[in-house]
Amino acid sequence: MAAPNLEDVGSAALFAEMLRRFKCATKGEKRIILVGPPGCGKGTQSPFIKEEYCLCHLATGDMLRNAAIKGTPLGLEVKAAMESGKLVSDDLVVGIIDDALKRPACEKGFILDGFPRTVVQAEKLDAMLARQNQQIDRVLNFAIPDAVLVERVTGRWVHPPSGRSYHTKFAAPKVPGRDDITGEPLIQRKDDNINTLKSRLEAFHKQTSPVSTI
Numbered sequence: 001m002a003a004p005n006l007e008d009v010g011s012a013a014l015f016a017e018m019l020r021r022f023k024c025a026t027k028g029e030k031r032i033i034l035v036g037p038p039g040c041g042k043g044t045q046s047p048f049i050k051e052e053y054c055l056c057h058l059a060t061g062d063m064l065r066n067a068a069i070k071g072t073p074l075g076l077e078v079k080a081a082m083e084s085g086k087l088v089s090d091d092l093v094v095g096i097i098d099d100a101l102k103r104p105a106c107e108k109g110f111i112l113d114g115f116p117r118t119v120v121q122a123e124k125l126d127a128m129l130a131r132q133n134q135q136i137d138r139v140l141n142f143a144i145p146d147a148v149l150v151e152r153v154t155g156r157w158v159h160p161p162s163g164r165s166y167h168t169k170f171a172a173p174k175v176p177g178r179d180d181i182t183g184e185p186l187i188q189r190k191d192d193n194i195n196t197l198k199s200r201l202e203a204f205h206k207q208t209s210p211v212s213t214i
Contacts, residue, residue: 024054030109031134033116035212036142037204038197039153042113049111056106060115063096064088074099094124101132109137117208141212146201153197157186 006014030053034042050057067075068082074095081088093115100106116122129135155168159179166173166186174180190196 020054024108027054027108029137030055031112031129031137032110033112033136033139033211034142035139035208037144037146037149037208038191038200039149040142040144042142046111046113054108056100056103056110057113058097058100058106058110058115059113060093060097063100064093067096067099072099090121090124093121094128097125098128116211119210122211139212149201150194150197153192154194156192157188159184159186 032049032055034046036042046057046059049055064078064082068079069075071079074092077092078088078096081092097112097115101110112125116125126135151169152167155170157166157168157173157177158164159166159182161184162179162181164179164181165171173186175183177186178184179186191200
C-alpha cells in the first residue's frame, strides 16, 4: 500500500499526532475484549479506554462494512456473503481482525467490541493471536440487570440529521418528541423496542455470556 502524502496533511494534525505518539511510546501493550449486552455502555466507554491506553478500537460490524467497501481480498468475500444474505463466517471475521492488527494504530494493542460472541469464536481468536505470540490481557464484562437495560434502551430517541440523542427519563428533550435545536421530529431506532431487545438479550445470555468465563 502506498504511503500517504504527508505534504497534504495539515500542520496542526501532524503536530497532534506526533504528541500522541510521544505520549503512547511509554505505554505498555494491552489487548482487551468488551463483553456486554446491548445498551450496556460498551460504545460509551470504548473511547475513554482507547485514549488512556493508546489502543485501536475494533468494532467488527464497522470493520466488515469497511472491508467490503474497500474491496480487499477478504473484503470481497465479506461483500459476497452480505449480498447473498449469508452470515459472514467466523474465520473470515478473524481474518479481517488479523489484517486490522497490522495497522500502526494497533501497535500498542486493541479493544475488541462485538466479537467474539460465542465460545467457538473466542477459541478461533485465541488461535490467531497465538500464532503471533500474543494473547488477550483483559475481558471487561459489563454486567447490568436486564430491567435496567430495558429502561435504558427503550427510552432512547435520536435526531437522525445531527446524531443528537435523547432519553425520555435521563436526557429528555425540552419538547417531547422534538429536537432541542431544530424542533424537528425525533425517532426511535428500529432495534430500540422491547420485543427486539428481549430477543437480543436472550441470544446474549445464551451465546455470549460464557465468553467472559473462559
